[in-house]
Amino acid sequence: MKTSQILIPTQKEAPNDAQIISHQLMIRAGLISKLASGLYSYLPMGLKVLKKVEKIIREEMNNAGAQELLMPVAQPAELWQKSGRWEQYGAELLRFSDRHGRDFCLGPTHEEVITNLAEQYLSSYKQLPVNFYQIQTKFRDEIRPRFGVMRSREFIMKDAYSFHIDAESMQLEFEKMHSTYCKIFTRLGLDYRPVLADSGSIGGENSIEFHVLAESGEDEICFSDESEYAANIEKVAFSEQVAKISTGVSEKEVLTKKKTSIEEVAEFLNVEKSDCIKTLIIKIKDGFKALALRGDHELCEIKVQNLYGEFSFASEDEIKSLGLKKGFIGVKDLNIDLIVDYFAAAEVDFVCGANEWDKHLTGVNWAGIKFVCSDLRNAVNGDDSPDGKGKLIIKRGIEVGHIFQLGDKYSKAMNANVIGESGKAKTMMMGCYGIGVTRIIAAAIEQNYDDKGIIFSASIAPFQVVIVPINYNKSTRVKDLADDLYQQFLDAGIEVLLNDKKARAGIMFAESELWGIPHRLVLSDTHADNGNIEYKARNEEQKVQIPFSTALDYIQKQLVQ
Numbered sequence: 143m144k145t146s147q148i149l150i151p152t153q154k155e156a157p158n159d160a161q162i163i164s165h166q167l168m169i170r171a172g173l174i175s176k177l178a179s180g181l182y183s184y185l186p187m188g189l190k191v192l193k194k195v196e197k198i199i200r201e202e203m204n205n206a207g208a209q210e211l212l213m214p215v216a217q218p219a220e221l222w223q224k225s226g227r228w229e230q231y232g233a234e235l236l237r238f239s240d241r242h243g244r245d246f247c248l249g250p251t252h253e254e255v256i257t258n259l260a261e262q263y264l265s266s267y268k269q270l271p272v273n274f275y276q277i278q279t280k281f282r283d284e285i286r287p288r289f290g291v292m293r294s295r296e297f298i299m300k301d302a303y304s305f306h307i308d309a310e311s312m313q314l315e316f317e318k319m320h321s322t323y324c325k326i327f328t329r330l331g332l333d334y335r336p337v338l339a340d341s342g343s344i345g346g347e348n349s350i351e352f353h354v355l356a357e358s359g360e361d362e363i364c365f366s367d368e369s370e371y372a373a374n375i376e377k378v379a380f381s382e383q384v385a386k387i388s389t390g391v392s393e394k395e396v397l398t399k400k401k402t403s404i405e406e407v408a409e410f411l412n413v414e415k416s417d418c419i420k421t422l423i424i425k426i427k428d429g430f431k432a433l434a435l436r437g438d439h440e441l442c443e444i445k446v447q448n449l450y451g452e453f454s455f456a457s458e459d460e461i462k463s464l465g466l467k468k469g470f471i472g473v474k475d476l477n478i479d480l481i482v483d484y485f486a487a488a489e490v491d492f493v494c495g496a497n498e499w500d501k502h503l504t505g506v507n508w509a510g511i512k513f514v515c516s517d518l519r520n521a522v523n524g525d526d527s528p529d530g531k532g533k534l535i536i537k538r539g540i541e542v543g544h545i546f547q548l549g550d551k552y553s554k555a556m557n558a559n560v561i562g563e564s565g566k567a568k569t570m571m572m573g574c575y576g577i578g579v580t581r582i583i584a585a586a587i588e589q590n591y592d593d594k595g596i597i598f599s600a601s602i603a604p605f606q607v608v609i610v611p612i613n614y615n616k617s618t619r620v621k622d623l624a625d626d627l628y629q630q631f632l633d634a635g636i637e638v639l640l641n642d643k644k645a646r647a648g649i650m651f652a653e654s655e656l657w658g659i660p661h662r663l664v665l666s667d668t669h670a671d672n673g674n675i676e677y678k679a680r681n682e683e684q685k686v687q688i689p690f691s692t693a694l695d696y697i698q699k700q701l702v703q
């Protein structure tokens with residue numbers, strides 16, 4: 143293709159809302175264009191990258207024996223009512239009604255639709271196991287769409303759903319998908335890690351996320367420095383410690399005027415944050431709960447959600463209505479249930495609020511206080527690894543894939559049964575397997591760029607080679623040579639872009655770097671005088687002069703490397 147035949151609206155500056163590098167570069171290189179918050183168009187070059195990512199995923203899913211199908215984006219409410227998720231799924235589910243007043247939603251995921259298909263068409267254990275997948279648009283009305291296509295509202299997912307006669311077969315397919323995902327992410331050129339994960343609203347027991355390691359990642363991943371243990375921070379489970387129910391004698395009330403945060407209180411009383419206990423009040427479906435954590439620990443919202451379902455933090459008015467004072471809430475004499483994190487329960491002689499304005503208590507102990515213990519906090523660097531081997535190190539990751547063992551959550555709710563070997567009806571077991579197709583492009587760029595632009599791996603680059611002829615529109619010699627070379631590449635089936643713009647050499651060089659095309663050839667009259675052409679790999683600094691006549695051969699050798 144020639145640049146005159148393809149829309150590549152390269153930009154010098156990134157838009158203000160582009161906070162992370164992949165978003166900035168995708169806009170600047172003319173891969174995507176924003177329509178509205180969380181909605182992006184893929185421009186021709188961006189679409190080429192997207193199609194390459196899809197192709198790799200499709201090939202590996204087909205190799206693994208999965209069958210491709212395509213389901214509608216719009217889904218009737220009845221299916222979601224059957225599974226119970228019409229109510230459960232929060233505001234991310236975009237609901238609407240049609241002209242007849244029937245309720246629908248835009249699919250954020252397709253468990254309901256596929257289970258409905260399975261219920262219709264799978265009737266015997268002989269048809270199992272089976273794995274269906276699609277590569278299709280999803281819609282999630284994300285509360286904060288951001289980072290371009292990394293967290294958009296409309297995005298493309300590869301979602302697969304498998305059906306089984308029993309848990310053993312489900313487990314086997316889960317393992318097969320695990321290795322298929324490893325193949326996919328390796329072919330995509332990503333530095334990734336599979337980690338234990340929480341199953342969220344999708345459900346099921348065991349799930350594994352695949353994370354691309356990058357500083358801009360929204361997730362925190364914990365690794366053991368001694369073992370293979372790796373888990374999303376949400377999933378790091380701490381076991382119960384022995385709460386030291388000690389009866390200290392030194393409890394005292396102290397004035398802590400206007401000191402409401404743990405930092406302020408710890409500094410004022412000259413104690414460590416870990417010696418203070420903070421109490422948070424949450425509102426759940428049927429009332430309020432008090433959660434106590436060590437001052438240096440952070441609440442893990444997913445752990446709370448897994449205990450109590452959807453929750454919110456109590457407002458100032460709600461706290462007041464409970465007779466409590468925001469900033470000075472303690473652990474004694476609360477008239478609501480108190481849940482104490484294991485590590486907070488192991489504290490002795492600690493500081494906490496006095497439940498009175500401008501006052502805290504010091505030397506407090508748990509004896510005589512009514513509470514239950516639970517695992518409430520996020521892991522921190524240096525925590526003991528839950529497998530008992532080594533310490534945890536926390537890194538940031540971008541979730542690009544997630545595989546689940548759903549069990550019978552959907553098949554049971556939606557009556558997806560088959561006749562088993564014994565002739566009796568059996569509820570099918572299910573697995574589901576997602577990959578964020580569009581997010582992968584952003585994640586790949588987060589891992590591979592430099593100050594000049596994107597560095598695409600060969601497997602997903604929009605073009606393999608870019609030819610940059612200097613003075614193409616003035617020098618017929620350069621034009622003829624460049625056109626000849628371009629034709630040679632086309633004939634050899636190599637994806638080549640010829641920059642035939644009337645632009646200054648500097649601009650053309652900068653563009654070719656920005657686009658991240660792996661191989662670049664520069665041709666000028668000087669090169670022509672010497673019978674040479676200049677070659678540069680995008681991921682290397684050095685330029686080499688090669689005889690013009692060997693250019694095709696040279697590039698072909700680079701491509702097979």
Ligand code: ATP
Nearest residue numbers: 291292293294297299541542543544576577578581
């Ligand atoms: P996240 O935790 O990032 O919100 P999720 O756990 O809700 O994602 P899944 O339901 O597991 O996502 O969806 C499968 C895959 O779809 C994810 O691994 C991710 O790569 C991709 N994905 C999810 N939400 C978005 C989004 N808003 N924009 C782009 N890709 C997304």
Ligand code: MG
Nearest residue numbers: 351541543544
């Ligand atoms: Mg997920």
